[in-house]
Amino acid sequence: MVSSCELCCEVIIAILLPPLGVCLRHGCCTVEFFICLILTILGYIPGIIYAIYAILFLNRDDYYDEYRRPIYYVA
Template sequence: MGFCMRFLEILCAIVLPPLGVFFRYGCCKLEFWLSVVLTILGYVPGIIYAIYVIVTDPERHYDDDYRAV
């Protein structure tokens, strides 16, 4: 499941870089807004940053969202 989700995020990051970052982080994080700015300034820097952010982010465990902190 993790490989398939990461593949789809990378595919979205190639088509529309902020979308791939949005799926990974949501819209209220610095990574998303930096991806939006880089995409506006240049499409290729937006793609490079989005793929970098998705690939270097450690694999999320969806079960951790339901545990008490």
């Protein structure tokens, strides 16, 4: 579980630089990062909205358990 201080810092970073906030939470070569990067290039506000959504509501660990993990996933 993420501490509230860490979560608050990530949200502040996501407001200032949306792709960096998503990169800290999900990694730099993920789909979430590239979606946030494209949305930030197209418009700053959509990038912020998606970054906050990706930080607060998306949890990739729920989707990558032993039975539902994709073929290309390397543990």
